[in-house]
Amino acid sequence: TQLLEQSPQFLSIQEGENLTVYCNSSSVFSSLQWYRQEPGEGPVLLVTVVTGGEVKKLKRLTFQFGDARKDSSLHITAAQTGDTGLYLCAGNAGGTSYGKLTFGQGTILTVHP
Amino acid sequence: GAVVSQHPSRVICKSGTSVKIECRSLDFQATTMFWYRQFPKKSLMLMATSNEGSKATYEQGVEKDKFLINHASLTLSTLTVTSAHPEDSSFYICSASYDLPSSYEQYFGPGTRLTVT
Secondary structure, rough: OOOOOOOOEEEEEEOOOOEEEEEEEEEOEEEEEEEEEOOOOOOOOEEEEOOOOEEEEOOOOOEOOOOOOOOOEEEEOOOOOOHHEEEEEEOOHHHHHHHEEEOOOOEEEEEEE | OEEEEOOOOOOEEOOOEEEEEEEEEEEOOOEEEEEEEEEEEEEEOEEEEEOOOOOOOEEEOOOOOEEEEEEEEEEEEEEEEOOOOOHHHHHHHHHHHEEEEOEEOOOEEEEEEEOOO
């Protein structure tokens, strides 16, 4: 069974601060997705990373996939109150996993004005 | 693109009754659909995986006779919670995916809040 350890579980910061969320595993993933979810809504896909060492940027968000494709990070620069939400990483093992995703425990981010 | 809808968004039912939740991919054909359950401020818990025209594959600990899944077409899957009890109250989310080279992205519906009284 593949596991994704996501940390921290809770993050409370002031507007303008930077933050990083981590996802780590002992297993290799063929791809890894990051989602953001607001209360009462479904998760929204932010990015997919597939290549070891890959870095993708989405405005103030920077996503990195580890060289060995076992870990990933999400870095937010100059956080805004609109960034508040639940952030989820999810990995796919590829092969016969038929698209099943292994989810991390989630990070609840609260950005205070 | 890649829009998934769910209906209803909220439902309240009495204990012992059954509730059906629909999941539709609106602008693409989904090779696979997934059903999740989510508790407050927690991550998603996969319940089952379904492919069009075949039986769903349930995760360990999920009662297949209680949570009936029907995947009638490449754009529609339904989850029926049979003989619902208060402990079945939860946020149920579906997702749909289509194969992409080297990745399996899932697109999520907006969720259904089930309350069993």
